[in-house]
Amino acid sequence: MKHLIYLLLLAAALPAGAKDFSTHFEPRTLRLDYIMGGDSTDRYIMLAEQAVLPQWAGRRTRLKEVPVDGDAQIIVRDKATGDTLYRQPFATLYNEWLTTPEVNERPRSFEVTMLTPLPKREALIDVVLFNNRREPMLTLTHPYRPDDVLIARKGERTITPHRYLHRSSHPESAIDVAIIGEGYAAEELDSFYTHAQRAVDAILSFEPYTSHADDFNFVAVGAVSPESGVSIPRKGEWRNAAFGSHFSTFYSDRYLTTPKVHAVHDALAGIPYEHIIILANTPEYGGGGFFNTYLLTSARHRTFRPVTVHEFGHSFAGLADEYFYEGGDALDGSYPFDVEPWAKNITTMVDFDSKWKDMLPEGTPVPTDPKDAEKYPVGVYEGGGYQTHGIYRPADECRMRNNTYPTFCPVCRKALEEVITFYTE
Numbered sequence: 001m002k003h004l005i006y007l008l009l010l011a012a013a014l015p016a017g018a019k020d021f022s023t024h025f026e027p028r029t030l031r032l033d034y035i036m037g038g039d040s041t042d043r044y045i046m047l048a049e050q051a052v053l054p055q056w057a058g059r060r061t062r063l064k065e066v067p068v069d070g071d072a073q074i075i076v077r078d079k080a081t082g083d084t085l086y087r088q089p090f091a092t093l094y095n096e097w098l099t100t101p102e103v104n105e106r107p108r109s110f111e112v113t114m115l116t117p118l119p120k121r122e123a124l125i126d127v128v129l130f131n132n133r134r135e136p137m138l139t140l141t142h143p144y145r146p147d148d149v150l151i152a153r154k155g156e157r158t159i160t161p162h163r164y165l166h167r168s169s170h171p172e173s174a175i176d177v178a179i180i181g182e183g184y185a186a187e188e189l190d191s192f193y194t195h196a197q198r199a200v201d202a203i204l205s206f207e208p209y210t211s212h213a214d215d216f217n218f219v220a221v222g223a224v225s226p227e228s229g230v231s232i233p234r235k236g237e238w239r240n241a242a243f244g245s246h247f248s249t250f251y252s253d254r255y256l257t258t259p260k261v262h263a264v265h266d267a268l269a270g271i272p273y274e275h276i277i278i279l280a281n282t283p284e285y286g287g288g289g290f291f292n293t294y295l296l297t298s299a300r301h302r303t304f305r306p307v308t309v310h311e312f313g314h315s316f317a318g319l320a321d322e323y324f325y326e327g328g329d330a331l332d333g334s335y336p337f338d339v340e341p342w343a344k345n346i347t348t349m350v351d352f353d354s355k356w357k358d359m360l361p362e363g364t365p366v367p368t369d370p371k372d373a374e375k376y377p378v379g380v381y382e383g384g385g386y387q388t389h390g391i392y393r394p395a396d397e398c399r400m401r402n403n404t405y406p407t408f409c410p411v412c413r414k415a416l417e418e419v420i421t422f423y424t425e
Protein backbone atom coordinates (compact mmCIF):
# COMPACT_ATOMS: atom_id res chain seq x y z
CA MET A 1 0.00 0.00 0.00
CA LYS A 2 2.78 2.37 0.93
CA HIS A 3 4.39 1.51 -2.38
CA LEU A 4 1.15 2.33 -4.20
CA ILE A 5 0.89 5.72 -2.49
CA TYR A 6 4.46 6.47 -3.48
CA LEU A 7 3.66 5.59 -7.08
CA LEU A 8 0.56 7.77 -7.01
CA LEU A 9 2.60 10.68 -5.62
CA LEU A 10 5.20 10.12 -8.28
CA ALA A 11 2.55 10.15 -10.99
CA ALA A 12 1.09 13.37 -9.59
CA ALA A 13 4.52 14.98 -9.63
CA LEU A 14 5.02 14.32 -13.33
CA PRO A 15 3.87 17.10 -15.66
CA ALA A 16 0.57 16.12 -17.31
CA GLY A 17 2.27 15.92 -20.72
CA ALA A 18 4.97 13.55 -19.52
CA LYS A 19 2.27 11.16 -18.32
CA ASP A 20 0.63 11.43 -21.75
CA PHE A 21 3.95 10.53 -23.28
CA SER A 22 4.40 7.32 -21.31
CA THR A 23 0.76 6.34 -21.84
CA HIS A 24 0.99 6.54 -25.61
CA PHE A 25 4.65 6.29 -26.56
CA GLU A 26 7.79 4.31 -25.93
CA PRO A 27 10.98 6.35 -25.49
CA ARG A 28 12.15 5.32 -28.95
CA THR A 29 11.76 6.93 -32.38
CA LEU A 30 9.56 5.99 -35.30
CA ARG A 31 11.41 7.20 -38.37
CA LEU A 32 9.26 7.73 -41.43
CA ASP A 33 10.88 8.14 -44.84
CA TYR A 34 8.72 9.66 -47.55
CA ILE A 35 8.96 10.55 -51.22
CA MET A 36 7.04 13.68 -52.13
CA GLY A 37 6.60 14.54 -55.76
CA GLY A 38 4.49 15.27 -58.80
CA ASP A 39 4.00 18.17 -61.14
CA SER A 40 1.59 21.09 -61.50
CA THR A 41 -1.47 18.82 -61.55
CA ASP A 42 -0.61 15.43 -60.01
CA ARG A 43 0.98 15.48 -56.56
CA TYR A 44 1.72 12.68 -54.16
CA ILE A 45 3.29 11.71 -50.85
CA MET A 46 4.42 8.09 -50.57
CA LEU A 47 5.84 6.13 -47.68
CA ALA A 48 9.26 4.74 -48.61
CA GLU A 49 10.32 3.08 -45.35
CA GLN A 50 9.54 2.87 -41.64
CA ALA A 51 12.23 2.28 -39.04
CA VAL A 52 12.62 2.26 -35.27
CA LEU A 53 15.55 4.11 -33.69
CA PRO A 54 16.75 3.15 -30.21
CA GLN A 55 16.18 6.53 -28.49
CA TRP A 56 13.68 9.39 -28.53
CA ALA A 57 15.44 12.76 -28.35
CA GLY A 58 12.38 14.98 -28.80
CA ARG A 59 10.02 16.60 -26.34
CA ARG A 60 7.89 14.64 -23.88
CA THR A 61 5.43 17.39 -23.06
CA ARG A 62 3.22 19.68 -25.16
CA LEU A 63 2.99 16.80 -27.63
CA LYS A 64 -0.12 18.01 -29.44
CA GLU A 65 0.99 21.64 -29.65
CA VAL A 66 3.08 23.26 -32.36
CA PRO A 67 5.25 26.38 -31.88
CA VAL A 68 4.20 27.57 -35.38
CA ASP A 69 2.13 25.92 -38.11
CA GLY A 70 4.88 25.36 -40.70
CA ASP A 71 4.41 24.47 -44.38
CA ALA A 72 3.69 20.89 -43.43
CA GLN A 73 2.83 18.81 -40.38
CA ILE A 74 3.13 15.23 -39.28
CA ILE A 75 0.36 14.10 -36.94
CA VAL A 76 0.19 10.85 -34.95
CA ARG A 77 -3.33 9.74 -34.02
CA ASP A 78 -4.50 6.85 -31.89
CA LYS A 79 -6.17 4.40 -34.30
CA ALA A 80 -8.82 3.26 -31.81
CA THR A 81 -9.97 6.69 -30.64
CA GLY A 82 -8.79 9.00 -33.43
CA ASP A 83 -7.28 11.29 -30.77
CA THR A 84 -4.29 13.36 -31.82
CA LEU A 85 -1.25 12.25 -29.82
CA TYR A 86 1.62 14.19 -31.39
CA ARG A 87 2.16 16.94 -33.94
CA GLN A 88 5.30 18.40 -35.44
CA PRO A 89 5.50 21.16 -38.08
CA PHE A 90 8.14 21.24 -40.78
CA ALA A 91 8.98 22.70 -44.17
CA THR A 92 9.96 20.91 -47.35
CA LEU A 93 11.98 21.69 -50.44
CA TYR A 94 9.05 20.16 -52.33
CA ASN A 95 6.70 22.95 -51.14
CA GLU A 96 9.21 25.48 -52.50
CA TRP A 97 9.65 23.62 -55.77
CA LEU A 98 5.90 23.85 -56.39
CA THR A 99 6.34 27.66 -56.67
CA THR A 100 9.08 27.39 -59.34
CA PRO A 101 8.53 27.36 -63.15
CA GLU A 102 9.99 23.85 -63.34
CA VAL A 103 6.74 22.48 -61.93
CA ASN A 104 5.13 23.14 -65.35
CA GLU A 105 7.93 21.40 -67.23
CA ARG A 106 8.33 17.98 -65.61
CA PRO A 107 7.47 15.94 -62.55
CA ARG A 108 10.09 15.63 -59.81
CA SER A 109 10.41 13.91 -56.44
CA PHE A 110 11.98 14.88 -53.12
CA GLU A 111 13.04 12.88 -50.07
CA VAL A 112 11.63 13.78 -46.66
CA THR A 113 12.23 12.07 -43.32
CA MET A 114 10.25 12.78 -40.17
CA LEU A 115 10.73 11.47 -36.64
CA THR A 116 7.94 10.83 -34.14
CA PRO A 117 7.96 9.11 -30.76
CA LEU A 118 7.21 5.39 -31.14
CA PRO A 119 3.47 4.72 -30.62
CA LYS A 120 2.68 1.90 -28.18
CA ARG A 121 -0.50 0.93 -30.02
CA GLU A 122 -1.80 1.00 -33.57
CA ALA A 123 -1.77 4.53 -34.89
CA LEU A 124 -2.64 6.59 -37.92
CA ILE A 125 0.00 8.90 -39.31
CA ASP A 126 -1.12 11.99 -41.22
CA VAL A 127 1.28 13.98 -43.35
CA VAL A 128 -0.28 17.30 -44.36
CA LEU A 129 1.26 19.81 -46.77
CA PHE A 130 -0.13 23.35 -46.85
CA ASN A 131 -0.11 25.75 -49.79
CA ASN A 132 1.09 29.34 -49.47
CA ARG A 133 -2.44 30.32 -48.38
CA ARG A 134 -2.01 27.98 -45.38
CA GLU A 135 -4.71 25.64 -46.73
CA PRO A 136 -4.12 21.86 -46.79
CA MET A 137 -3.19 20.91 -50.36
CA LEU A 138 -1.92 17.35 -50.01
CA THR A 139 -2.45 14.73 -47.34
CA LEU A 140 -1.30 11.17 -46.81
CA THR A 141 -2.73 9.03 -44.01
CA HIS A 142 -1.15 5.66 -43.37
CA PRO A 143 -1.48 3.15 -40.57
CA TYR A 144 1.27 2.19 -38.15
CA ARG A 145 1.21 -1.28 -36.59
CA PRO A 146 3.65 -2.06 -33.76
CA ASP A 147 3.78 -5.73 -34.84
CA ASP A 148 4.69 -4.98 -38.47
CA VAL A 149 7.79 -7.11 -39.16
CA LEU A 150 8.80 -4.88 -42.08
CA ILE A 151 9.59 -1.95 -39.81
CA ALA A 152 13.38 -1.77 -39.93
CA ARG A 153 15.54 -1.33 -36.86
CA LYS A 154 18.35 1.13 -37.34
CA GLY A 155 21.13 2.57 -35.20
CA GLU A 156 21.54 -0.49 -33.03
CA ARG A 157 24.81 -1.94 -34.30
CA THR A 158 26.54 0.38 -36.75
CA ILE A 159 26.74 3.95 -35.48
CA THR A 160 28.73 6.70 -37.18
CA PRO A 161 31.67 7.89 -35.00
CA HIS A 162 30.70 11.10 -33.19
CA ARG A 163 31.85 13.55 -30.52
CA TYR A 164 29.90 15.77 -28.17
CA LEU A 165 31.08 19.37 -28.58
CA HIS A 166 28.68 20.89 -26.08
CA ARG A 167 26.58 19.10 -23.51
CA SER A 168 23.78 20.41 -21.33
CA SER A 169 23.80 19.79 -17.59
CA HIS A 170 20.34 18.23 -18.17
CA PRO A 171 21.11 16.27 -21.37
CA GLU A 172 17.86 14.26 -21.29
CA SER A 173 15.54 17.25 -21.67
CA ALA A 174 17.92 19.42 -23.70
CA ILE A 175 17.58 20.11 -27.43
CA ASP A 176 19.72 17.68 -29.44
CA VAL A 177 21.43 19.22 -32.45
CA ALA A 178 23.47 16.93 -34.68
CA ILE A 179 26.13 18.46 -36.91
CA ILE A 180 27.10 16.18 -39.79
CA GLY A 181 29.79 16.55 -42.41
CA GLU A 182 29.15 16.45 -46.17
CA GLY A 183 32.01 16.22 -48.66
CA TYR A 184 34.68 15.44 -46.06
CA ALA A 185 36.95 12.59 -47.16
CA ALA A 186 38.34 10.27 -44.46
CA GLU A 187 41.57 12.26 -44.10
CA GLU A 188 39.58 15.50 -43.58
CA LEU A 189 37.66 14.49 -40.47
CA ASP A 190 39.85 16.60 -38.18
CA SER A 191 38.91 19.70 -40.12
CA PHE A 192 35.24 18.65 -39.96
CA TYR A 193 35.37 18.61 -36.14
CA THR A 194 37.09 22.03 -36.17
CA HIS A 195 34.36 23.43 -38.45
CA ALA A 196 31.63 21.86 -36.31
CA GLN A 197 33.04 23.53 -33.19
CA ARG A 198 33.00 26.87 -35.04
CA ALA A 199 29.32 26.37 -35.86
CA VAL A 200 28.48 25.64 -32.20
CA ASP A 201 30.47 28.65 -30.98
CA ALA A 202 28.81 30.91 -33.57
CA ILE A 203 25.27 29.87 -32.62
CA LEU A 204 25.91 30.08 -28.87
CA SER A 205 27.42 33.58 -29.24
CA PHE A 206 23.98 34.96 -30.24
CA GLU A 207 21.12 35.76 -27.88
CA PRO A 208 18.90 34.11 -26.88
CA TYR A 209 21.10 31.02 -27.44
CA THR A 210 23.84 32.36 -25.12
CA SER A 211 21.46 32.58 -22.15
CA HIS A 212 20.05 29.15 -23.04
CA ALA A 213 23.35 27.41 -23.83
CA ASP A 214 22.59 24.87 -21.11
CA ASP A 215 19.41 23.86 -22.97
CA PHE A 216 21.38 22.43 -25.92
CA ASN A 217 23.45 19.36 -26.73
CA PHE A 218 25.59 19.62 -29.87
CA VAL A 219 27.05 16.41 -31.27
CA ALA A 220 29.39 16.32 -34.28
CA VAL A 221 28.91 13.24 -36.48
CA GLY A 222 31.93 12.32 -38.57
CA ALA A 223 30.30 11.04 -41.76
CA VAL A 224 32.84 10.23 -44.47
CA SER A 225 32.33 11.04 -48.16
CA PRO A 226 34.01 9.09 -50.99
CA GLU A 227 35.32 12.38 -52.44
CA SER A 228 36.20 15.76 -50.98
CA GLY A 229 33.88 18.70 -51.68
CA VAL A 230 30.30 19.10 -52.92
CA SER A 231 28.96 19.61 -56.45
CA ILE A 232 28.98 23.06 -58.09
CA PRO A 233 26.86 22.54 -61.25
CA ARG A 234 27.40 25.99 -62.78
CA LYS A 235 31.16 25.23 -62.88
CA GLY A 236 30.57 21.68 -64.10
CA GLU A 237 32.13 20.33 -60.88
CA TRP A 238 30.41 17.16 -59.70
CA ARG A 239 31.68 15.38 -56.57
CA ASN A 240 30.73 12.06 -55.03
CA ALA A 241 29.72 13.39 -51.62
CA ALA A 242 27.93 11.13 -49.13
CA PHE A 243 24.56 12.91 -49.43
CA GLY A 244 24.76 14.28 -52.98
CA SER A 245 24.69 17.95 -51.91
CA HIS A 246 24.90 20.54 -54.68
CA PHE A 247 24.55 24.22 -55.40
CA SER A 248 22.20 25.72 -58.04
CA THR A 249 19.06 24.19 -56.49
CA PHE A 250 16.17 25.36 -58.70
CA TYR A 251 18.90 26.96 -60.90
CA SER A 252 19.69 29.50 -58.17
CA ASP A 253 23.53 29.57 -57.96
CA ARG A 254 23.88 30.02 -54.18
CA TYR A 255 21.12 27.62 -53.21
CA LEU A 256 22.85 24.60 -51.63
CA THR A 257 20.68 21.60 -50.74
CA THR A 258 20.94 17.88 -50.06
CA PRO A 259 18.80 15.48 -52.14
CA LYS A 260 19.68 12.30 -50.21
CA VAL A 261 17.81 13.15 -47.01
CA HIS A 262 17.17 9.49 -46.14
CA ALA A 263 20.92 8.81 -46.26
CA VAL A 264 21.58 11.73 -43.87
CA HIS A 265 19.22 10.10 -41.38
CA ASP A 266 20.87 6.70 -41.93
CA ALA A 267 24.20 8.28 -40.96
CA LEU A 268 22.61 9.74 -37.79
CA ALA A 269 20.83 6.55 -36.70
CA GLY A 270 21.67 5.55 -33.13
CA ILE A 271 22.72 9.05 -32.09
CA PRO A 272 20.02 11.13 -30.33
CA TYR A 273 19.08 14.06 -32.60
CA GLU A 274 16.21 16.45 -33.23
CA HIS A 275 17.77 19.16 -35.40
CA ILE A 276 20.33 18.71 -38.18
CA ILE A 277 23.12 20.99 -39.33
CA ILE A 278 24.96 19.77 -42.45
CA LEU A 279 28.39 21.28 -43.03
CA ALA A 280 29.43 21.24 -46.68
CA ASN A 281 33.18 21.01 -47.15
CA THR A 282 33.45 23.78 -49.74
CA PRO A 283 34.74 27.36 -50.02
CA GLU A 284 31.85 28.22 -52.40
CA TYR A 285 29.31 30.64 -50.89
CA GLY A 286 25.78 29.39 -50.29
CA GLY A 287 23.39 27.50 -48.07
CA GLY A 288 19.81 26.59 -47.29
CA GLY A 289 17.65 25.94 -44.24
CA PHE A 290 14.30 24.17 -43.82
CA PHE A 291 12.20 24.30 -40.68
CA ASN A 292 12.61 21.12 -38.63
CA THR A 293 14.34 19.44 -41.57
CA TYR A 294 17.99 20.52 -41.89
CA LEU A 295 20.26 23.41 -42.66
CA LEU A 296 23.21 23.24 -45.00
CA THR A 297 26.09 25.72 -45.06
CA SER A 298 29.52 26.15 -46.68
CA ALA A 299 32.04 25.40 -43.94
CA ARG A 300 35.08 26.85 -45.72
CA HIS A 301 33.59 30.17 -46.83
CA ARG A 302 34.49 33.28 -44.77
CA THR A 303 30.78 33.88 -44.00
CA PHE A 304 30.39 30.36 -42.57
CA ARG A 305 29.68 31.52 -39.01
CA PRO A 306 27.08 34.23 -39.78
CA VAL A 307 25.34 32.11 -42.42
CA THR A 308 25.08 29.18 -40.00
CA VAL A 309 23.39 31.41 -37.41
CA HIS A 310 20.97 32.76 -40.04
CA GLU A 311 20.08 29.35 -41.46
CA PHE A 312 19.63 27.88 -37.98
CA GLY A 313 17.00 30.61 -37.49
CA HIS A 314 15.09 28.94 -40.37
CA SER A 315 15.69 25.31 -39.50
CA PHE A 316 15.33 25.51 -35.72
CA ALA A 317 12.60 28.12 -35.27
CA GLY A 318 10.96 28.61 -38.68
CA LEU A 319 11.96 32.28 -38.82
CA ALA A 320 11.38 33.88 -42.23
CA ASP A 321 13.90 35.82 -44.28
CA GLU A 322 13.50 39.52 -43.54
CA TYR A 323 15.40 40.54 -46.66
CA PHE A 324 13.96 41.61 -50.00
CA TYR A 325 15.27 42.68 -53.37
CA GLU A 326 14.25 45.59 -55.49
CA GLY A 327 12.65 43.79 -58.41
CA GLY A 328 12.02 40.57 -56.46
CA ASP A 329 13.53 37.12 -57.02
CA ALA A 330 12.65 33.54 -57.93
CA LEU A 331 10.67 33.07 -54.71
CA ASP A 332 8.20 35.88 -55.50
CA GLY A 333 4.67 34.90 -54.64
CA SER A 334 5.66 32.72 -51.69
CA TYR A 335 3.63 35.03 -49.40
CA PRO A 336 0.22 36.16 -50.75
CA PHE A 337 -0.57 39.64 -49.40
CA ASP A 338 -4.07 38.69 -48.18
CA VAL A 339 -2.88 35.83 -45.97
CA GLU A 340 -0.99 36.20 -42.67
CA PRO A 341 2.18 34.07 -42.99
CA TRP A 342 2.88 31.61 -40.15
CA ALA A 343 6.46 32.78 -39.47
CA LYS A 344 6.63 34.97 -36.38
CA ASN A 345 8.97 37.64 -37.78
CA ILE A 346 7.08 38.86 -40.85
CA THR A 347 3.52 40.11 -41.32
CA THR A 348 1.13 41.11 -44.09
CA MET A 349 -0.87 43.03 -41.41
CA VAL A 350 -3.85 40.72 -42.13
CA ASP A 351 -3.60 39.41 -38.54
CA PHE A 352 -1.00 41.63 -36.92
CA ASP A 353 -2.47 40.87 -33.46
CA SER A 354 -1.00 37.37 -33.81
CA LYS A 355 2.45 38.85 -34.43
CA TRP A 356 4.46 41.48 -32.52
CA LYS A 357 1.72 44.11 -32.04
CA ASP A 358 2.03 43.69 -28.26
CA MET A 359 5.74 44.61 -28.49
CA LEU A 360 5.08 47.84 -30.41
CA PRO A 361 5.53 51.01 -28.31
CA GLU A 362 2.45 53.22 -28.33
CA GLY A 363 2.51 55.81 -31.09
CA THR A 364 4.82 53.81 -33.39
CA PRO A 365 4.11 54.93 -36.97
CA VAL A 366 2.95 52.13 -39.28
CA PRO A 367 4.75 51.64 -41.55
CA THR A 368 7.83 52.77 -39.69
CA ASP A 369 10.39 54.86 -41.58
CA PRO A 370 13.82 53.14 -41.66
CA LYS A 371 15.28 56.60 -40.91
CA ASP A 372 13.69 56.23 -37.44
CA ALA A 373 15.20 52.77 -36.86
CA GLU A 374 17.10 53.91 -33.76
CA LYS A 375 14.01 55.45 -32.24
CA TYR A 376 11.93 52.33 -32.96
CA PRO A 377 13.95 49.13 -32.37
CA VAL A 378 10.60 47.36 -32.84
CA GLY A 379 8.38 48.80 -35.54
CA VAL A 380 6.60 47.77 -38.71
CA TYR A 381 9.12 48.22 -41.51
CA GLU A 382 7.95 47.61 -45.06
CA GLY A 383 9.90 44.99 -47.02
CA GLY A 384 10.64 41.41 -46.02
CA GLY A 385 9.97 37.85 -47.13
CA TYR A 386 11.56 38.66 -50.55
CA GLN A 387 9.00 41.42 -51.21
CA THR A 388 9.68 45.16 -51.30
CA HIS A 389 6.03 46.01 -50.58
CA GLY A 390 3.14 44.32 -48.80
CA ILE A 391 5.26 42.32 -46.32
CA TYR A 392 6.58 43.94 -43.14
CA ARG A 393 9.49 43.11 -40.84
CA PRO A 394 9.83 43.99 -37.14
CA ALA A 395 13.12 45.91 -37.25
CA ASP A 396 15.12 47.67 -39.92
CA GLU A 397 18.07 45.33 -39.33
CA CYS A 398 18.26 41.78 -38.00
CA ARG A 399 20.36 38.68 -38.50
CA MET A 400 17.40 37.29 -40.50
CA ARG A 401 17.86 40.21 -42.93
CA ASN A 402 21.58 40.78 -43.00
CA ASN A 403 24.45 38.36 -42.43
CA THR A 404 26.70 41.11 -41.06
CA TYR A 405 24.21 42.36 -38.47
CA PRO A 406 25.42 41.42 -34.97
CA THR A 407 22.07 40.47 -33.35
CA PHE A 408 18.63 39.07 -33.96
CA CYS A 409 15.92 41.74 -33.73
CA PRO A 410 13.80 41.75 -30.53
CA VAL A 411 10.94 39.89 -32.25
CA CYS A 412 13.23 37.12 -33.54
CA ARG A 413 14.90 36.85 -30.12
CA LYS A 414 11.49 36.38 -28.50
CA ALA A 415 10.44 33.84 -31.15
CA LEU A 416 13.65 31.85 -30.67
CA GLU A 417 13.20 31.93 -26.90
CA GLU A 418 9.64 30.62 -27.26
CA VAL A 419 10.84 27.69 -29.37
CA ILE A 420 13.64 26.86 -26.90
CA THR A 421 11.08 26.92 -24.07
CA PHE A 422 8.66 24.82 -26.13
CA TYR A 423 11.18 22.00 -26.39
CA THR A 424 12.67 22.17 -22.92
CA GLU A 425 10.10 23.18 -20.32
Ligand SMILES: [Zn+2]
Nearest residue numbers: 398400409412
Ligand atom coordinates in the same frame (compact mmCIF):
# COMPACT_ATOMS: atom_id res chain seq x y z
ZN1 LIG B 1 14.26 39.58 -36.92
